[in-house]
Amino acid sequence: MAHAPQSNFENPVVNWIDQRLPIFTMMNKEYGSFPTPRNFNYFWNFGALAMFVLVTMIVSGIFLAMHYTNNTAMAFDSVERIMRDVNWGWMIRYIHANGASMFFIVVYIHIFRGIYYGSYKAPRELIWIFGVIILLLMMGTAFMGYVLPWGQMSFWGATVITNLFSAIPVVGESIVTLLWGGFSVDNPTLNRFFALHYLLPFVLLAVVVLHVAALHIAGSNNPLGIEPKGPQDTLPFHPYYTTKDIFGLTIFLIFFASFVFFAPNMLGHPDNYIPADPLVTPAHIVPEWYFLPFYAILRSITFSIGLPFTDVVLIDAKLGGVLAMFGSIAILFVLPWLDNSPVRSARFRPIFRWWVLLCLVPSFFMLGYAGGKPAEQPYVLIGQLGTVMYFAFFLLLPIIGRIEKPLPLPASIANPVLGGNAATAK
Amino acid sequence: MADTMHAGDGQTRRDFIYLAGAAMGGVGAAAALWPFIHSLNPAADTLALATIEVDLAPIQPGQAIKAMWRGKPVFIRNRTQEEIDTARAVPTAELIDPQPDQARVKEGKDNWLVLVGVCTHLGCIPLGTSSGESKGDFGGWFCPCHGSHYDTSGRIRKGPAPLNLPVPEYAFLTDTRVKIG
Numbered sequence: 321m322a323h324a325p326q327s328n329f330e331n332p333v334v335n336w337i338d339q340r341l342p343i344f345t346m347m348n349k350e351y352g353s354f355p356t357p358r359n360f361n362y363f364w365n366f367g368a369l370a371m372f373v374l375v376t377m378i379v380s381g382i383f384l385a386m387h388y389t390n391n392t393a394m395a396f397d398s399v400e401r402i403m404r405d406v407n408w409g410w411m412i413r414y415i416h417a418n419g420a421s422m423f424f425i426v427v428y429i430h431i432f433r434g435i436y437y438g439s440y441k442a443p444r445e446l447i448w449i450f451g452v453i454i455l456l457l458m459m460g461t462a463f464m465g466y467v468l469p470w471g472q473m474s475f476w477g478a479t480v481i482t483n484l485f486s487a488i489p490v491v492g493e494s495i496v497t498l499l500w501g502g503f504s505v506d507n508p509t510l511n512r513f514f515a516l517h518y519l520l521p522f523v524l525l526a527v528v529v530l531h532v533a534a535l536h537i538a539g540s541n542n543p544l545g546i547e548p549k550g551p552q553d554t555l556p557f558h559p560y561y562t563t564k565d566i567f568g569l570t571i572f573l574i575f576f577a578s579f580v581f582f583a584p585n586m587l588g589h590p591d592n593y594i595p596a597d598p599l600v601t602p603a604h605i606v607p608e609w610y611f612l613p614f615y616a617i618l619r620s621i622t623f624s625i626g627l628p629f630t631d632v633v634l635i636d637a638k639l640g641g642v643l644a645m646f647g648s649i650a651i652l653f654v655l656p657w658l659d660n661s662p663v664r665s666a667r668f669r670p671i672f673r674w675w676v677l678l679c680l681v682p683s684f685f686m687l688g689y690a691g692g693k694p695a696e697q698p699y700v701l702i703g704q705l706g707t708v709m710y711f712a713f714f715l716l717l718p719i720i721g722r723i724e725k726p727l728p729l730p731a732s733i734a735n736p737v738l739g740g741n742a743a744t745a746k
Numbered sequence: 747m748a749d750t751m752h753a754g755d756g757q758t759r760r761d762f763i764y765l766a767g768a769a770m771g772g773v774g775a776a777a778a779l780w781p782f783i784h785s786l787n788p789a790a791d792t793l794a795l796a797t798i799e800v801d802l803a804p805i806q807p808g809q810a811i812k813a814m815w816r817g818k819p820v821f822i823r824n825r826t827q828e829e830i831d832t833a834r835a836v837p838t839a840e841l842i843d844p845q846p847d848q849a850r851v852k853e854g855k856d857n858w859l860v861l862v863g864v865c866t867h868l869g870c871i872p873l874g875t876s877s878g879e880s881k882g883d884f885g886g887w888f889c890p891c892h893g894s895h896y897d898t899s900g901r902i903r904k905g906p907a908p909l910n911l912p913v914p915e916y917a918f919l920t921d922t923r924v925k926i927g
């Protein structure tokens with residue numbers, strides 16, 4: 321009985337279980353008494369919100385899957401049947417479709433929080449890396465989910481995105497055939513996308529577990545970006561942050577429900593209510609809004625990159641666009657090493673602060689705007705400017721870290737929160 | 747264990763066995779992976795649907811149709827003499843993907859242009875086949891997705907697409923009937 325815990329739960333059943341498998345002890349340690357910085361602001365709600373949305377997506381998705389038919393001849397009609405005939409089907413589908421948008425809103429804010437307060441810095445690099453993997457899995461899952469209703473945007477979105485891989489030299493075409501299981505996006509493609517759309521959220525969940533496990537080793541960052549120095553700097557997670565998370569969740573649910581019940585198709589594209597037609601491309605193909613910034617980066621490479629003064633083309637425009645698009649996510653993986661400033665929070669970083677707010681944030685909105693517009697001027701130019709700003713944000717960080725003079729950091733978290741003598745207050 | 751140790755060189759027979767074992771395991775795993783990957787490639791029935799026949803008689807000069815082949819459209823255009831002449835007047839060297847018009851049609855059937863109607867950029871279907879659709883700046887096809895313009899020979903002239911619209915394998919069975927694939 322080397323590891324048997326000393327369980328002290330009042331309920332004898334809980335106690336009996338806990339002595340054999342200490343899950344209650346663990347829950348209490350990680351979510352009950354867990355010491356959490358006392359100065360969180362509302363940006364720290366978004367991790368819990370993301371978890372909530374993930375569970376919502378899995379539950380609503382499983383119920384949809386019980387009615388959905390995974391075949392090109394029937395998929396569209398089966399979704400319409402969910403909308404019209406299945407009891408509450410319309411609500412389950414609208415929860416799922418808008419839930420995907422909510423997921424991205426929440427996660428984009430969560431990522432912004434991480435960047436602004438330097439949460440990716442040591443010792444939290446691995447948490448950050450798991451987070452970027454989660455983002456990639458979300459994107460893959462959402463992309464494949466959008467194909468399932470087999471509308472015009474489903475079909476043509478799938479065609480354009482899978483064709484990106486044809487830009488890879490030599491093996492590109494074979495990879496695309498492999499992805500499709502045929503010579504175009506067709507039934508085999510739909511079947512495998514459904515299988516993967518069902519699988520990936522569970523892989524995502526496993527990565528979330530790692531993300532949170534690593535977080536509970538390092539502990540949370542906080543708006544000041546300095547480590548808690550003792551009990552006066554922290555609060556037990558329960559009831560302080562359980563309450564705050566539930567309050568945040570309530571506000572979020574009002575927001576979510578207002579889309580589901582009052583504007584369920586606002587974030588979607590009307591063309592996806594037209595059944596897929598492999599012979600007619602819609603005049604203006606756009607991905608879902610949450611992909612627009614990346615789509616704009618793809619389209620902003622309109623030129624080939626070659627050896628100067630020769631006709632030798634090293635990277636044609638198509639491959640260049642694909643590389644830039646994947647690069648825009650890949651660069652997030654190395655952010656902890658690009659930013660070499662020892663100070664985490666932007667509050668104490670006079671240059672970085674405005675660099676985030678005036679370069680990164682506007683670039684994301686510019687790209688999102690340009691990505692939704694046709695590939696004409698001035699939108700192409702806006703997209704190109706956005707692309708330059710986006711990459712410049714990351715690539716100039718090493719220089720900013722070197723020239724910036726950070727403001728003095730407070731002695732402890734309790735200090736600015738409770739006033740001067742707080743360090744000894746408890 | 748003295749006999750398994752070669753004193754001094756720091757390597758043991760056990761290291762070798764580990765390596766050899768790991769290598770065998772790796773090869774085995776890779777071999778076992780292949781059937782799964784290959785199962786995602788086009789299946790036999792998908793490959794079997796690979797030819798179609800099309801009757802050309804109803805297509806008037808200046809008109810074009812779309813036929814469905816391997817899940818994608820094939821454009822068949824009955825070109826006017828003027829369209830053929832414009833296609834042939836361009837110096838090949840000026841093209842993004844240089845290819846003379848003659849190489850893209852069957853000899854003696856110069857009016858018939860048969861193309862896979864899938865934009866070589868990211869796979870949209872270019873407009874210009876049905877009457878009333880935009881034919882782009884070069885009188886052929888125009889891809890609305892990211893603005894690629896193709897000429898009356900289906901060659902890329904402007905926009906992000908890197909290659910000409912491909913000519914599928916096809917043969918004239920009679921003067922008014924073609925087999926594609």
Ligand code: HEM
Pocket residue numbers: 374377378379380381382383384385388399413416417420423458461462463465466467468469517518521522524588
């Ligand atoms: C990470 C979590 C998930 C995301 C981001 C996601 C995203 C999406 C999206 C964007 C759609 C298209 C909605 C539409 O416009 O109709 C969709 C459809 C669908 N999803 Fe998910 N999904 C997730 C999890 C799941 C899970 C776990 C399942 C089930 C097992 C599932 C089953 C389905 C089904 C059956 C459809 C087709 C019905 C429909 O289009 O409404 N999803 N998903």
Ligand code: FES
Pocket residue numbers: 865866867868869870889890891892893894905906907
């Ligand atoms: S797919 Fe035709 S221009 Fe991009």
